[in-house]
Amino acid sequence: DTAVSQTPKYLVTQMGNDKSIKCEQNLGHDTMYWYKQDSKKFLKIMFSYNNKELIINETVPNRFSPKSPDKAHLNLHINSLELGDSAVYFCASSPKWTFPDTQYFGPGTRLTVL
Amino acid sequence: QKEVEQNSGPLSVPEGAIASLNCTYSDRGSQSFFWYRQYSGKSPELIMFIYSNGDKEDGRFTAQLNKASQYVSLLIRDSQPSDSATYLCAVNRPGSNDYKLSFGAGTTVTVRA
Numbered sequence A: 001d002t003a004v005s006q007t008p009k010y011l012v013t014q015m016g017n018d019k020s021i022k023c024e025q026n027l028g029h030d031t032m033y034w035y036k037q038d039s040k041k042f043l044k045i046m047f048s049y050n051n052k053e054l055i056i057n058e059t060v061p062n063r064f065s066p067k068s069p070d071k072a073h074l075n076l077h078i079n080s081l082e083l084g085d086s087a088v089y090f091c092a093s094s095p096k097w098t099f100p101d102t103q104y105f106g107p108g109t110r111l112t113v114l
Numbered sequence B: 001q002k003e004v005e006q007n008s009g010p011l012s013v014p015e016g017a018i019a020s021l022n023c024t025y026s027d028r029g030s031q032s033f034f035w036y037r038q039y040s041g042k043s044p045e046l047i048m049f050i051y052s053n054g055d056k057e058d059g060r061f062t063a064q065l066n067k068a069s070q071y072v073s074l075l076i077r078d079s080q081p082s083d084s085a086t087y088l089c090a091v092n093r094p095g096s097n098d099y100k101l102s103f104g105a106g107t108t109v110t111v112r113a
Helices: none
Strands: A004-007 A010-012 A019-025 A031-037 A041-049 A053-057 A064-070 A074-079 A086-093 A107-112 B004-006 B011-014 B018-024 B032-039 B045-050 B053-059 B061-066 B070-076 B085-092 B101-103 B107-112
Touching: A004 A086, A010 A019, A019 A031, A019 A086, A019 A107, A031 A074, A041 A064, A041 A074, A041 B101, A074 A086, B004 B085, B011 B018, B018 B032, B018 B085, B018 B107, B032 B061, B045 B053, B045 B061, B045 B070, B070 B085
Parallel strands: A010 A107, B011 B107
Antiparallel strands: A004 A019, A019 A074, A031 A041, A031 A086, A041 A053, A064 A074, A086 A107, B004 B018, B018 B070, B032 B045, B032 B085, B053 B061, B061 B070, B085 B101, B085 B107
């Protein structure tokens, strides 16, 4: 299947732990993104990579660190998890860093911090 | 002022009616506009995008853009129960190195059978 995939789908962990979420796309896209969707369904961009290069780094605590080993993968590592990190995290990809740019979303990872 | 604002809803329409969703944006430099549909517990999926003033139709969906008024809308004709979802308006402002999408908070639509 051609798609954007994420693992894990659900993640439940204790405050203070460190966790990672992985994302892979086999669409041949150049650009990948991480979004956070909070309990009010507001979707906000966190990071974007274009061909493994960090393009967008929004105002996100430095406990969040993205890593792109190649242009098909973008992982998100979170240190010292806090209650407020509980949300759904979506990975997305788009064909290229040009206008207009259509983004395709992965299934999401629901993170619950206890 | 939020970058992208949508009518908060929820919007309840009878089956077969037209659902009208509104979105305003604050940045006059915005150039492309997207409507995503998100079913409960699922990821956003693109319905359509528009970047020229006027109307753009795709099946039962029509997007309307008025850049002078900084307004974009989505009409869903002949609404079906399967259209029940949250609709997200997203705006893209191409800049020197900034193609990020800014999303509205979404409007939840319920189509009554």
